[in-house]
Amino acid sequence: MVMTPTAYYPTTNIKTSSWRTSKPVIDYSKCTRCMICWKFCPDVAIDINENPDYEAPADRIKKMEAPFIDYDHCKGCGICANECPFDAIEMVREGENK
């Protein structure tokens, strides 16, 4: 068999967390689960968590799918915090405690 320049290794195995200087933190008490943050994340670093058990601003929201930040891959671009209509995401400088 000959060698070919074909790539095969999934990038999910590569962590890009060290790129960021700030990380997004979701305040689940404000989050309405609209998923706009998930929609606009360029790094596919927001997962849809199907079994959330987080504080919700209303009972009817408790059972809905919630956004969940994948901190292994978030580059801290801040789009999610900037686009969230409910100010439920805050960009916290890495190394500082919330």
Next chain:
Amino acid sequence: MKAQNITREIMTGNEAVATGVKLARVKFISAYPITPQTAIVEKLAEMVANNKINAKFIEVESEHSAMASTMTSEITGIRSFTASSSHGILYMHEMLHWVAGSRLPVLMAVVNRAIGPPWNIWADQTDSITQRDTGWMQVYCESNQEAMDSILLGYKVAENKNVMLPIMSMQDAFTLSHTSEPVIIRDESDAYDYIGDLNLPFSIDLKNPLGYGSLMPPDGPFMELKKDMRDSMYRALDVVKEETKKFNDKFNADFPGLIENFMMEDADYALITMGSMSSTGKYTVRKLREKGMKVGLIRILFYRPFPAEEILKSIRGLKGLGVLDRSITFGQRGAVYEDVVTSLYNKTDIPIKNYIIGLGGRDIRVKDYERMYEGLMEGGDSMEWINVGGK
């Protein structure tokens, strides 16, 4: 060996190539016209339109796109073909590197035509010679029969699992491309039996999605990939020998293989040639032999990989050797000459001369060959331009 009904037709080199493409069960043809290759793609278009060949035929807008589309069609696992000449080969130069580096066994027919300026559409091998660095194998044909047979044999060699490199098959402009000769058309089912279907190990597969040709940093296997290309081309030497034997057995043919030795057994002086000019050389050899001169001719068919061992064997006992270059590369001596001399370094004391001949389609005559053999008898290792300056 079963008895065969031999079908022999009078056809031009271009028609012979098109017939070869049909016999090789090519399924994708990308076409762009350039004199003197145009008749190849015209003939193929006609064959496709009349359902003589089951292939997709597209007319692209440049030779670069011809090679790009041929390459990506090959990646889907389809035997693919294109043809070009002269400036078209130069235009697709970048893609030639990309195809070879991707290890795709594409075959391209090249009609050797001079490079401008000035515009010159006649026979000259500079176009393919300047692509000798790309990783493509190269075979130079002397006859329309070879032009056809090299397509079948070429794909078989290229698609060999231990080779997987593209190949170009050359015929001289007008001398072969537009000149009619009797050609034996190989039996279609025998041809399919010989060549089979393409089985590409790494073709596009949704179940195993790969990236083909991505970014590789210095610590990635870049050098290893290139070494593998070099090793594969070296292995191709044996593959050509094996395939030549199988081809000749299958079709009762006499394809010479890597090189052809013409009256070399007891020769004192020999010339190394490539392409259709060899026929005039062979004629001259016979003529000079009648006069008692012990001369011979070595014809290189496969220029890449370079048949160093075969040439070394052939030149044993010679008093003088000359290498013809029907191409020009500046700043050193001729390309074929350099390859011959490099391969014989420290292995021979025979003086080797370089003859530059036939550029821009200038006719190569019997008296030119006589002059060259004379030059060998004069001795030395000079570089001589034949038939220039209005002599």
Next chain:
Amino acid sequence: MPTSIPKQELMMSGHAACAGCGAVLAMRYVLKALGEKTVVSVPASCWAVIPGNYPAEVLKVPMVYTPFAATGASISGIREGLDIEGKEDYNVVGFAGDGGTADIGLQALSAAMERGHNVFYIMYDNEAYMNTGIQRSGSTPFGAWTTTTPIGKDRTFKKEKKKVVADIMMAQGVPYVATASVAFPEDLIRKVKNAKEIKGPKFIQILSPCPPGWYHNSEDTIKVSRLAVETRVFPLYEYNQGQFSLYKTSKFVPVEEYLKIQGRFAHLKEDEIKEIQNFVNERWEFLLKKEGN
């Protein structure tokens, strides 16, 4: 709450794109619209290096990398090869930047569209040669700073207007032509799906902001892309087999709102901004006329 765009991800995380990159959003949305039976061809561009170093791969579909000028030809070859094998239901997508489309790749694109192959050509438009470090392309807009149109002593920012490849495609008669923006993913996905209905060549130009090249904050990518549409700098239209429809913004937003958050326009003086507003208004009138309003 159901998501407004398909959930399936065919692009993975861990790629090497800049934080806030618009081009990866474009790819992410296009693949969501097309699904798994897709083959992507990418020329030299940001996207050729976004997957990262060998042997990393970022898409869950096959990806063919080609030299710069080859995208149009590459997708033609993939399409014909797949069709011969009976895989006519596979989507074939050329995904090229504006450099590889408006400039070096225009010839191959125009020819591939003219030949009528059943392929998608997606131009992600970050308005310059970003992969090589922000050099101007035919798609760079009037007034922009790039490294090859620096301000210098004589204010030599780009004085030529943007060459809109989508307009050229419409003029050529490509059956489906659309412009889209990463700020409106539902619209982008709808357009890709509409295009998928057509068996023929389809061209979509997606405005993809570039934080380093446009000199805006990484968190503003969507905001910039939205403003481009709201200020009519980048009108969204759809040309579907002869029917042209323009997305009409409801209120007038002056171009200044768009220009002032991008450092590449920071040098512009009032009269130059007025000039840009005039260009925008002219083009808007032209597109309205095309729709027949």
